[in-house]
Amino acid sequence: AVEYNIILSECAKRSLVESALGVLDAMERRGTAANVYNYNTVMSACSRAGHLHTAFNVFARMQSKGVEADSVTYGSLINACGKACDLDRALVVFQAVKDSGATPDVVMYGTIIDTYGKHGRIDHALHLLNEMASVGVLPNSHVYNSLIASCGKHNRVSTAFELFEDMQAAGLRPDNFTLSSLLVGCGRAGLADKAWQLFDDMRASGVKMNKFVYNSVISACARCGHLDRAYAALDALQAAGHEPDSFTYSSLITACGNADDLDTAFSLFDSMASHGSTPDAFAVSSLITACGKANQMDRAFDVFESVKRAGLRPHINTYSSLIDACAKRGLLDQAFRLLDELRANGLEPNEFVFSALISGSGKAGLADSALDMFDQARAGRMPPSVYVCNATIDACLRCDQVDKAFEVLAEMQRLDLPPD
């Protein structure tokens, strides 16, 4: 069973669910009883591949064989639910562990906290952190880092910094995960100086920083419109022996866009390929956004057309940035035409597309159109996000439809989406 598991873990690394199941079958045929490691490893493959249903099938299979589940089994199941964005199901498994009289271990807590955080349920995540203390499970740096990252992404930077203090008080060393999470949070909150100071402190302290950290500072500087600092961080990245990658480039393009240097944005984009980075949909989207910001919509459409001319079908990110730029520049008809086009290309509008169209409609005084988009967002596979709801509320209010705005608020409560 140990040898089989070496094969199984190779399958898991590659998310090869079918192969893993095949190995499990082969074990049975050859009369080798699968042990808990084998089942756990197959479940890990399911979780990476996002095959939640299969993960539960494997769980049932191991139980029918009389193999007892351990904490790794439950941890894997919870993770599979989280990776499949099924928070409710993750909670059911987590609760089942508690109901069995066991105390969830630090990984299970960490997994649930991470899932809550990724869903923007920061308060629920923090509540579980307190619960850990009360049941005597010590949070490790995975737990803190995950929370810090989620806070940074959901407008809770000050909480992120409190957690940063807490983890140090608990004797945990901040690492590259901590640092990049904080930097991103600062960037999103517009705290350029704080981000730069953090970066400087870490440089001075001699902590080895990886490319995630350098790219995070560059992105923070870019978001805050600090082109000079973005370049300084690029120098530091290279001085540390790293090569800029496509993450670096798309941030740099954004930095130029936000510093009103559209020509440099274009030349960075054009130089990507010769520097070993494929100009991907993120770079295209950065560039289109930069054009929109500079009020050069003709250039934005040129970029869009050049993607098509290259024989590529535009990515959803490409559409969403162009739709947003159109909506912001009052080209609402074009924006809606692009919505039709992306659907005709087999793509599904995401929450960014919807909120761009909703706020564009609101600014044009078209409450019905905004509400129609809200309904379409609700009809989608994923529940509407807080952003879509907020955009709709804002659109209703701009159109003096106060009652409608309150209906959306009520809908948020029905969806258990905490208003921010």
Added chain:
RNA sequence: UCUGAUAUGAAAU
């Protein structure tokens, strides 16, 4: 140490 959890790029209020 045969199995489970954390960080980087565009964009929406």
